[in-house]
Amino acid sequence: MRPFDTIVMADWSARATPSPAAPSADAIWIATWRGGVEAVTYHRTRAAGEAALSALLEAERAAGRRVLAGFDFAFGYPAGFARALTGVARAAAVRAWLAGRIADDARNRNNRFEVAAEINAGFPGVGPFWGRPARPELVDLPALGRARHGHGMAERRAVERAVPRAQTVWKLYTTGAVGSQVLVGLPMLHRLSCRFGPALSVWPFDPGDGDIVLAEVYPSLIDPAVRGEAGIRDAAQVRLMARAVARLQAAGRLADLFATPDDPQIAEEGWILGVGQETALCAALMA
Known part of the structure; x- marks a missing residue:
């Protein structure tokens, strides 16, 4: 190299x-x-x-x-997510999809929770994303992880199984959450x-x-x-x-x-x- x-x-x-x-x-x-x-x-x-x-x-x-x-x-999500979201099993397709939907202005105002709710609405059951502030109320984005079910996605990537202390990409809010950084970082x-x-x-x-x-x-x-x-x-x-x-x-x-x-x-x-x-x-x- x-x-x-x-x-x-x-x-x-x-x-x-x-x-x-x-x-x-x-x-x-x-x-x-x-x-x-x-x-x-x-x-x-x-x-x-x-x-x-x-x-x-x-x-x-x-x-x-x-x-x-x-x-x-x-830089990616558990296997199956890219195809479910974009029709293509490639991380680059997820980056492009999010870049077209995440609004993030010069003062850090962004719509990451709304986009997560939009994504959840396209999956069966409830989830996979979770975690949000009290406002805005988003019916498709549960506040608690235990409220999710039937969405069909694995909770962790292979690398997160190798490093168990790493947080799941689905968690967007509260202590230790890293999912929001992913949503605003991939674009x-x-x-x-x-x-x-x-x-x-x-x-x-x-x-x-x-x-x-x-x-x-x-x-x-x-x-x-x-x-x-x-x-x-x-x-x-x-x-x-x-x-x-x-x-x-x-x-x-x-x-x-x-x-x-x-x-x-x-x-x-x-x-x-x-x-x-x-x-x-x-x-x-x-x-």
């Missing part, structure tokens, strides 16, 4: 309003590693974060540098794919040989190292994840991070970069 010159890690957010002016948790943080130099930036809205990422990728490509960009949200991946065309690969769905490679990451893989860091946890996670990947690359172990099991579901569901290499990632940070 060709090495990366620049490594970017992004902590995404599904906030419905701009994050505070002062750097805060549960916001958008983007870490960059290049040539041993690290930088971390804070962004109050998804529009600002996406603009910063696009500009960074444009600049790196113009400079002839290869980029790995990791994002902390799921961004679609727009980046359209912008950079064949120069960009979305791993593991596309061959990982593009000048820009986007990958799903799960910063909790390096929790033991993050716990000892001062300051805002989200900022530390992306900074240390970028550093750990860079150090493993320097040690000739980049291919290990991109290894996946021999499971046909992964071609539709995706996989988390570095699963199975948790010990190596943490050890790289202690070096």
